[in-house]
Amino acid sequence: MQYYLLIPFLPFAAFIINILFGRKIIKDNAHxxxxxxxxxxxxxxxxxxxxxxxxxxxxxxxxxxxxxxNFKVSVGFLIDQLTAVMLIxxxxxxxxxxxxxIGYMHGDKGYYRFFSYLSLFTFCMLMLVMANNFLQLxxxxxxxxxxxxxxxGYYFDKKSAxxxxxxxxxxxxxxxxxxxxGIFMIFITFGTTYYDEVFSQAAGHALTRVNFLGFDxxxxxxxxxxxxxGSIGKSAQMPLHVWLPDAMEGPTPVSALIHAATMVxxxxxxxxxxxxIFSLSExxxxxVAMTGAITSLFAATIGLVQNDLKRIxxxxxxxxxxxxxxxxxxxxxxxxxxxxxxxxxxKALLFLCAGSVxxxxxxxxxxxxxxxxxxxxPITYWTMLLASLSIAGVPGLAGFFSxxxxxxxxxxxxxxxxxxxxxxxxxxxFLTAFYSFRLIFLTFHGRFRGTHEQEHHLHESPKTxxxxxxxxxxxxxxxxxxxxxxxxxxxAHFTEFMKPVLGHAEGHGxxxxxxxxxxxSVAVGFSGIxxxxxxxxxxxxxxxxxxxxxxxxHKVLFxxxxxxxxxxxxxxxxxxxxxxxVLIGVTDARVxxxxxxxxxxxxGGFSRQLRKMQTGLLHNYATITAMGxxxxxxxxxxxxx
Amino acid sequence: xxPLNWYLILSAAVFSIGVFGFLTRRNIIIMFMSLELMLNAxxxxxxxxxxxxxxxxxxxxxxxxxxxxxxxxSIGLAIIIALFKNKNTVHVDEMNEMKG
Amino acid sequence: MSMLPQLFFGxxxxxxxxxxxxxxxxxxxxxxxxxxxxxxxxxxxxxxxLNAEFIAAIQVIVYAGAILxxxxxxxxxxxxxxxxxxxxxxxxxxxxxxxxxxIFVGLAASMLSVxxxxxxxxxxxxxxxxxxxxxxxxxxxxxxxxxxxIASLVLLIAVVGAIVLAxxxxxxx
Numbered sequence: 023m024q025y026y027l028l029i030p031f032l033p034f035a036a037f038i039i040n041i042l043f044g045r046k047i048i049k050d051n052a053h054x055x056x057x058x059x060x061x062x063x064x065x066x067x068x069x070x071x072x073x074x075x076x077x078x079x080x081x082x083x084x085x086x087x088x089x090x091x092n093f094k095v096s097v098g099f100l101i102d103q104l105t106a107v108m109l110i111x112x113x114x115x116x117x118x119x120x121x122x123x124i125g126y127m128h129g130d131k132g133y134y135r136f137f138s139y140l141s142l143f144t145f146c147m148l149m150l151v152m153a154n155n156f157l158q159l160x161x162x163x164x165x166x167x168x169x170x171x172x173x174x175g176y177y178f179d180k181k182s183a184x185x186x187x188x189x190x191x192x193x194x195x196x197x198x199x200x201x202x203x204g205i206f207m208i209f210i211t212f213g214t215t216y217y218d219e220v221f222s223q224a225a226g227h228a229l230t231r232v233n234f235l236g237f238d239x240x241x242x243x244x245x246x247x248x249x250x251x252g253s254i255g256k257s258a259q260m261p262l263h264v265w266l267p268d269a270m271e272g273p274t275p276v277s278a279l280i281h282a283a284t285m286v287x288x289x290x291x292x293x294x295x296x297x298x299i300f301s302l303s304e305x306x307x308x309x310v311a312m313t314g315a316i317t318s319l320f321a322a323t324i325g326l327v328q329n330d331l332k333r334i335x336x337x338x339x340x341x342x343x344x345x346x347x348x349x350x351x352x353x354x355x356x357x358x359x360x361x362x363x364x365x366x367x368x369k370a371l372l373f374l375c376a377g378s379v380x381x382x383x384x385x386x387x388x389x390x391x392x393x394x395x396x397x398x399x400p401i402t403y404w405t406m407l408l409a410s411l412s413i414a415g416v417p418g419l420a421g422f423f424s425x426x427x428x429x430x431x432x433x434x435x436x437x438x439x440x441x442x443x444x445x446x447x448x449x450x451x452f453l454t455a456f457y458s459f460r461l462i463f464l465t466f467h468g469r470f471r472g473t474h475e476q477e478h479h480l481h482e483s484p485k486t487x488x489x490x491x492x493x494x495x496x497x498x499x500x501x502x503x504x505x506x507x508x509x510x511x512x513x514a515h516f517t518e519f520m521k522p523v524l525g526h527a528e529g530h531g532x533x534x535x536x537x538x539x540x541x542x543s544v545a546v547g548f549s550g551i552x553x554x555x556x557x558x559x560x561x562x563x564x565x566x567x568x569x570x571x572x573x574x575x576h577k578v579l580f581x582x583x584x585x586x587x588x589x590x591x592x593x594x595x596x597x598x599x600x601x602x603x604v605l606i607g608v609t610d611a612r613v614x615x616x617x618x619x620x621x622x623x624x625x626g627g628f629s630r631q632l633r634k635m636q637t638g639l640l641h642n643y644a645t646i647t648a649m650g651x652x653x654x655x656x657x658x659x660x661x662x663x
Numbered sequence: 664x665x666p667l668n669w670y671l672i673l674s675a676a677v678f679s680i681g682v683f684g685f686l687t688r689r690n691i692i693i694m695f696m697s698l699e700l701m702l703n704a705x706x707x708x709x710x711x712x713x714x715x716x717x718x719x720x721x722x723x724x725x726x727x728x729x730x731x732x733x734x735x736x737s738i739g740l741a742i743i744i745a746l747f748k749n750k751n752t753v754h755v756d757e758m759n760e761m762k763g
Numbered sequence: 764m765s766m767l768p769q770l771f772f773g774x775x776x777x778x779x780x781x782x783x784x785x786x787x788x789x790x791x792x793x794x795x796x797x798x799x800x801x802x803x804x805x806x807x808x809x810x811x812x813l814n815a816e817f818i819a820a821i822q823v824i825v826y827a828g829a830i831l832x833x834x835x836x837x838x839x840x841x842x843x844x845x846x847x848x849x850x851x852x853x854x855x856x857x858x859x860x861x862x863x864x865x866i867f868v869g870l871a872a873s874m875l876s877v878x879x880x881x882x883x884x885x886x887x888x889x890x891x892x893x894x895x896x897x898x899x900x901x902x903x904x905x906x907x908x909x910x911x912x913i914a915s916l917v918l919l920i921a922v923v924g925a926i927v928l929a930x931x932x933x934x935x936x
Contacts (some may be wrong), residue, residue: 638762640694640755641853644686648862655869665772670813671874673776677783679867684787686859687852692792692838696799699830700783703806706818708874714813718883722899723907725818729825730914734921736830740837741928747841756853 026080026101028066029109030148032059033116037141044134052134056141057120063148064113067106074106075519081154081218092213100154100217104523107359108151108291111366114497115283116144118490122374123275125486126381136176136273143169147284151291156205156215159292163201163256166285167194173280174272186268193265197255204248211241221298228302246299246306249292250313257289257343260317264586266340270332274377277332282339282373283366290346290362294355297524301353308439311351311432315443315450318344320583322453326460327569327579331376331387334461338413339369341450345428348443354431355524356517360505361428363516364420367497368412374491375406378483379465383476389464391476396466398480401488403466405495410462412498414455415547420502422544425451427507427517430539434529444539451543455550463558509536670711678704689754691746695739702732771812778805790851792838796831803827814887817896 036059044052083096120140127136146169150162167190175187205215211227212220230241253259258266269281280286293300293310300306318341325337342365349358380387382399396403412421429451433444470477482488505516517526529536557564569576578584635642681704684697706725713721747753782802789795803826810819853859890898903911 636762638759640691640758641686641855645855645858645862648682648686648859648866652862652865652869655866655873659869659873665768665812667877667879668875669772669776671877672871673779675867675870675874676780678870679863680780680783680787682866683859683863686862687856688787689849689851689853690792692834692841693787693789693795693851696795696834697787699799699826700786700802703803703826706822707806707809710810710813710815710818713815714887715879716883717885717887719885719899719902722815722818722895723902725815726821726899726903727910727914729821731917733825733830734917736833737921737925738928740833741925743837744840745928753841754849 024080024082025066026070026099026152027084029063029070029113030145030152032062032066033141033144033148035059037138037145040134040138040141044138048134050133052137053120053124056137057117057124059141060113060117060120060144063144064117067109067113070101071106071110074101074103083154087157093209095155095157095215097158098154098216099152101152102523103520104291104294104359105151107363107520109148111287111363112144112147112151112284115279115366115370115494116140116147118494119275119279119283119370119374122278122377122487122490123273125484126275126377127273132176136173139169139172139176140275140279143173143280143285147288150288154217156208156217156220159295160201160205163252163288163292164198166280166288167191167198167256170269170280170285173276174269176272176276180271183271186265186271190265190269193262194255197252197262200248200251201253201255204245204252207241207245207248211245217295221296224298224302240303240305242299243303243305246296246303247309249296249299250306250310253289253292253347254313255289256292257286257347258340259289259313259344259347260320261585263317263321263340264589267333267336267582270330270336274332274373274380277336278370278373278377281336282369286339286343287346287362287366290343290350290358293347293350294359294524297350297355300350301525304438307351307353307437309351310347311437311439311443314344314347314349314351315439315446316344317341318348318450319446319453320344322450322457323579324582325457326453327576329388329390331379331389331392331461331465332373333387334389334457335369335372335376338372338454338458341454342369342413345425345447345450348432348447349428352432352435352437352440352443352527354428354435354527356520356527357424357427357431359520359524360516361424364412364424364498364501367494367501368409368421371405371409371491371494371498372413374487374494375402375409378402378487378491381483381487382480383472384479386472386476389461391472392465392470393468393472394466394470395480399482401482401491405491405498406466407462408495409498410458412502413458414551415451415543416551417544419499420497422547423502423505423507426540426543427505429543430507430531430536431527431529433539434531434535435527436530448542448546452546452550455547456554459551459554460558463554467559468562507536509533509540667711667715671708674704674708674711676704677701677707689756691743691753691755694755695736695743699732699736702728768812775805775809775812779809788851793835796834796838799834800827800831803831814890815895817899 033056036056039055040048040052048055078101080099080101083098085097087095087097089095120137123136123140127133130136143166146162146165148162150159150166153159153162171187171191174190175184177183178187208220209215211230212223214220224242227241231238232241232244233239234244255262266281266286270277272281300310321337321340321344325334325341328334328337342361346358346361346365349355349361378399379392379395379402382395382402383392386392408419412419415422415425429444429447432440432447434440437443504519505514507514557568581587635646678701681697681699681701684700685694688694688697706728709721709725709728713719713725743753746758750758752758779802782798782805785798786795786802789798803822807819807822807827810816810822885898
């Protein structure tokens, strides 16, 4: 038996057990089932990583899921370097967040439900990353979307939460529609959905052009962009980013697990996994890079002025995901996955710290009403500070290495838009440092601006919450050390490790240039922190003045560029208008109702007439039978003649 | 030699008389007898066919038909008696329990 | 002399049709049963013409001996006095004339066009030499053994059914 099968199926078993027995039998012990299962997965994942490090690679079909003509889909597993890294990311974050949830969700009435969803999510996510074909990937993809919907709307009695869940689900439909068509195109083109077969044949189609909806397009560009549609939705990129900030309505562990560390990075994983396809299309790569860069900049600017603790981190997530796409778009898939990996730690940590703050503040999320929390919750403060330093790109921490690699490869790579996205990325690095430390300074420094009641309530979180924070903090600091570039004396092990799957993007530049890029990124990081310190600690009156000076800009940023309003005006209101006036008014009332009511009444009327034949008199029946015999005999006779 | 068709037309005539009796008589016992008449009509044609085809399978079929007729008569008459005890009539046009 | 078979057939056919009509038209069921008894003897005779002695025998034994006696029992058991005063036909009998007439025309028309296939092995000579009962038995116990067993099952069910119905009748008293 191959033990790696345990990785997805342990959480699945936990889900089944919790959903079946959670309500009546297990109740407040639900966390044992789920946490132990996920921890088991983590152990097996580590063993799998060891195997992969020693050169193992598995591509095996487990079970034929469907077979129709030449269309064959299996439940199968592909274990290679990329999968191994994703497994570590998913199971580590998942395990720690499960442990954290024990404290965070304590006493909630849907305790078992929360843990069963969390386990189901983990199962789907693992199926997604371990798939060896596109359809199973799609299964996992939709499965995590479903769990995301469940968990965003976990507090379903709160309208904003259930609305946010629906929004996430519906917005994702747009992306998944393209993704689905992309898979159809892959099947039509290659006649298979298995990665290995598709990728080995992809190069043969490098020049193929097809007619798509009347346009003559380059096949690989088409497929890549359709797949990228799915990524845009799942990873909350422009223009489908609107769901992610709203998704913060869910419980904070969910935000940390699904909407920071794992699910939203599935889009990046998809692009990285399909790199043989993307690499064949320069257009697609440029689209990916520009989407990533624009989203990154766009979300970072919104993050500057928001006051909601979790939303700032959510915009930060969108921005960092943009960074990963930027990396993939310039061909540096390794750097993108590396950033995915480091980001998972520090962003999950940021969210869990935010959860810890919320816990202490009694659910308060407005950072303008916080302050001076440093002395009340030291562990949360220090871990969050380290996470922020990491995301700001302070040398030596995880975020620095991955971000620096992205910026260097963007600057020096072969991509035609490399220099532009490098400039944008550098600007984003500055903004990221600024808003991250704005958050830190407003939350933990200065004086407390909340109510007296809240001040009395302030306390450090319980052990089950702080211990995962500290473990993740180690990840946020040290996870980047596996990818220290050659320039500063490291071994770039991560890049070497990923080479068989993701290829190796070479930077074309001198050491001097590389030093320069690194220096600039460090400089902007520190200046962002410095500016935040200046504005929010030294001169706390300054932000108000700046806001007054640039009132219009502030308003646009504060309202998130009015994107939600724009969608509401362009899509939602016309849709509702059509639904109300056309679908309900005409289609439903005149057509469907008419059919629905007409058919039964016609049947009823006919039956009332038909009932009259049912006299109950034997002779009538006998007569009809005899007539039937006569007719049959006559027909047979006439046919034979 | 009598031609086969004569037997067949005789059989058809007896069968039609049976049908007529079944469709018209009010007394369920007579209806039952009409049924036996129809079975006998079929038997005549079967035996005639068998003779002219020099094949005994028709006789075998007649044998089975007589078996079934005996079974049918015993069950049917039992039902008639049960019916008469309940309804105190053997006139089928006075019963409409099967009305829907 | 060659007219003899036709004459015999003519008599029996005529008698069978007349007796059939009598059976279905008599007002008193007892009379119907009596005419039917005569009818069955005529049919049995016709079977003898057709070289089917065994069939003729069971026609007399089973039909005339068992079934008709059963009918007679039932008719006497029910003691239908009012039967003699009420109408014998249902109101819609002209329609029945049409239907049964149609069936007759249809059947007769199709029977006129019957053409026989290849003849089998059981010639009149063979049957007369081996005897009909023996030949029929040989076929019945070899080729038709399984249907024969099924027939026994049918009779068993009839026995059980009759007893069940009779019991029900006892309880209602």
